[in-house]
Every structure is written in structure tokens, then in C-alpha cells.
Amino acid sequence: MLSIWTVTLFLLGAANAKEICYDDLGCFSDLEPWAGTAIRPLKVLPWSPEKIGTRFLLYTNENPTTFQTLIPSDPSTIEASNFQTDRKTRFIIHGFIDKGDESWVLDMCKNMFQVEEVNCICVDWKKGSQTTYSQAANNVRVVGAQVAQMLSVLSTDYKYSPSKVHLIGHSLGAHVAGEAGSRTPGLGRITGLDPVEANFEGTPDEVRLDRSDAVFVDVIHTDAAPLIPFLGFGTKQQVGHIDFFPNGGEEMPGCQKNTLSQIVDLDGIWAGTRDFVACNHLRSYKYYSESILNPDGFAAYPCASYRAFQSNKCFPCPDEGCPQMGHYADKFAGKISDESQKFFLNTGDASSFARWRYGVTITVSGRTVTGQIKVALFGSKGNTRQYDIFRGLIKPGSTHSSEFDAKLDIGTIEKVKFLWNNNVINPTFPKVGAAMITVQKGEEKTVYNFCSEDTVKEDVLLTLTPC
Incomplete structure (x- = not known):
């Protein structure tokens, strides 16, 4: 039998549990697995959509340098834009302390325009990402729901199939993509660019990006060393159909950390030291962006470990070939297995990264x-x-x-x-x-x-x- 003490604790916990609901997006609670666990000890509810202020910034081949703002609740903004239903749509979602009008996001769109006609939508949630880490990690849930809402509007009002949509998320943005995908049946593809580890690694599938969130999920790991003491921001957990570990996935060539980076306060790490401390973490989107213009420059080899790869035990490609890390990974989608697959490759130490x-x-x-x-x-x-x-x-x-x-x-x-x-x-x-x-x-x-x-x-x- 349960003791009176256990029952009392349970009832107290239930009484203290909070939930917040937002029109059209649903409800969000601080019950397990979202909070109160070893991985997510703090009970933090996500901010409101108004406070996060998510914006959808559309760039296309017709407007490659100035965005058009799409508002899901106002379909006339989509109607008046250059959004075209006969093209693929790729959403780029930034991470912690970042913003949707950062130069790397637009650069990625511009690279796409060189090789394809595409709707490139930058998801800007900077107000929700430029806060404490724990709050930003929970704001992911609302932003993911907003992306799913946008996909629902496109599907309902424009008969635009989610199978034509590709979500590309960096850092916390990878988990935003996972949240959106879990709410959108039939989503075509998610690319996770160094999905962040803290508050997500080891959690149940519904909390983080996982392979059930899209028809095809590919992941690039560039900062998978443990957060403490090595300050690795990214997860080492395999969360996609195929997971790429360039250069072993932990230390990228050209990113040498020093004692300045041995800070373990998650909120203090990023301020003013973003490019310096987070070099490995940022490499993931740099590799992806360059892969758009190098269709065969990032071949990755199936291998048990990076040590085996370095020992020349994983060459040449097997009969089914090798996937290309980055933009063209989906050409390998028909060859994925029931098990998550690990792939290794080396890159250069500065752009050009292709090898x-x-x-x-x-x-x-x-x-x-x-x-x-x-x-x-x-x-x-x-x-x-x-x-x-x-x-x-x-x-x-x-x-x-x-x-x-x-x-x-x-x-x-x-x-x-x-x-x-x-x-x-x-x-x-x-x-x-x-x-x-x-x-x-x-x-x-x-x-x-x-x-x-x-x-x-x-x-x-x-x-x-x-x-």
C-alpha cells in the first residue's frame, strides 16, 4: 500500500502542477516529462505566442534579399506573397540566443536559390530564444506548435502537402522542428543541425527531435562532447534515420577551445563569446550551407566508430552507396533501415569544407x-x-x-x-x-x-x- 506521505506528496505535486493554454496552439503543462525530471528539473512553462513574437520571413527566387512576412492567422499575407505551391518549402529555424534575420540564415536561402526554385522561410523567434536557457528550451514547444500551425494553414487553405516541406533546425531549433513534426502527420523531412543536448538528451521522444517526427530525419552532430567538462552543446544521441558525425562529431578542425571556454553556466556561455566558444556547434549549419553548392563533396561512410573510420576500416562505400551529409542526404532516404545508422566523414578546417x-x-x-x-x-x-x-x-x-x-x-x-x-x-x-x-x-x-x-x-x- 502507498503510505500517507507518498499520497500527500503526489497530491501536492498535482496541486502545484501548472498548465497554460493558447488559442489554436493547445495546452502546455509542467508535468513530466516536460519538467520535474532529472533531465528537466525546473518547472518552467513556455511564454505566450505574443511574448515570443515568432515571425515567418519568406524569401524566394523572386525576392532573394528582402523578406515577405507571412502571418498564419492572416491568409491574405500568404496570398499576396511570392509563395508558390508548385515548389518545395524549406523552413530554417535558429537556436538559442540567435535570430531569424542572422546572416547565416539568409546565406543558406541564397545558396538554395542557386540550385533550385524554393520557398525559403526563416523562422524568427529571437525574443523567445534570447532569454535564460531553461526558458528558451521550454519556449521551443510554442514555437514548434506555431510552425505546425503554419503548415496546417498551407495544407488546409492551399492544399499544400506537408510531404513537400523540409524543416532545418539548428541547436534548439532542431527540437522546434521535432515539435512541429510530431504535430504534422506526413511531414517530408527534418534536418537537425547539432540538436542541443541540455534538457533534451535522454528524454522521451515527445520532448525532443526523433525519427518519428518526419518521413525522413537526418542529423549532423558537430559538438557532441559532454557538456561538462568539455562544453559540448550538441547531443551525441542518435535521433534521426541517419546521423552524421563529421570529424568524429566532437572537435571540428579549426575550432580549438581554450581555458576561456571552460565555463559551465549555460546562460553565461553565449553572451559575447558566441562564435568563439560555440565554434563546433555553429559548424553544423556552415557544413549544411556549403553542402548545397557541393552535391558530392560530403560523402559519409557507414562505420562503427570514428576510430575505425580513421583506421581505414570503412572504405569504400558499400553496395548501396554512401549518403551525402547535408542538403542532398534525402537522396539516400530509400536506403534507410529500421535501425538508426551512423556515418562518418572528414571536412576541411575552414571553408571550403568539402572533401x-x-x-x-x-x-x-x-x-x-x-x-x-x-x-x-x-x-x-x-x-x-x-x-x-x-x-x-x-x-x-x-x-x-x-x-x-x-x-x-x-x-x-x-x-x-x-x-x-x-x-x-x-x-x-x-x-x-x-x-x-x-x-x-x-x-x-x-x-x-x-x-x-x-x-x-x-x-x-x-x-x-x-x-
């Missing part, structure tokens, strides 16, 4: 020496720099393999240049060569073979041509 992965195997000829081997690839679209393939004892007949990420797709591979050195003066001037070098591009099954019967002294280039 193309190549695998190389060298069969050595000539003398036995200690040293290092490098190769450069030459193709129809350009050539790579020299990449280290092997260091150690180089023996004739031995084979050495490695993979590297090039800054460009070199097209059809035409020749390979081989170089070796050991940085030690050797009076016998030994010669080493490559009898064969095989090259494979990660996304292709074709293996290219290049041969040479020559050997060269150290620091002398040897050119191999197709066998």
Missing part, C-alpha cells in the same frame, strides 16, 4: 630502405597535393595502403606521382620505385591501376601511368 576521399595501395620495388612514401594524384579536373602513405621499413614486394581526403574531386584519374625520402644521407644512393599503385575513389567501385618499371633516388618524382 573527396581516395584510397591508395602501393606495391614497392627497388632496394630495402627506411623512409617515407608520398603520392599525388593527377586527374581530368585537377590534381592533389602530396599525401603521406607510409613511414617505416620499405621493402621490395611489400604493399602499403592508406586513405586521404582531397580538397577537390580530380575527375578521371590519369596518372600518379610517387616520391620517397628518408632524410638521412646514404652514400650508396639507393633507388626505390612503385611497381603498381591502385587508386579508388570512395564512392566508386572502379579501381584504377598505374604501373612503372623504374626506380628513383630519394626526393625524385616517379610518374606512374595506367597499366
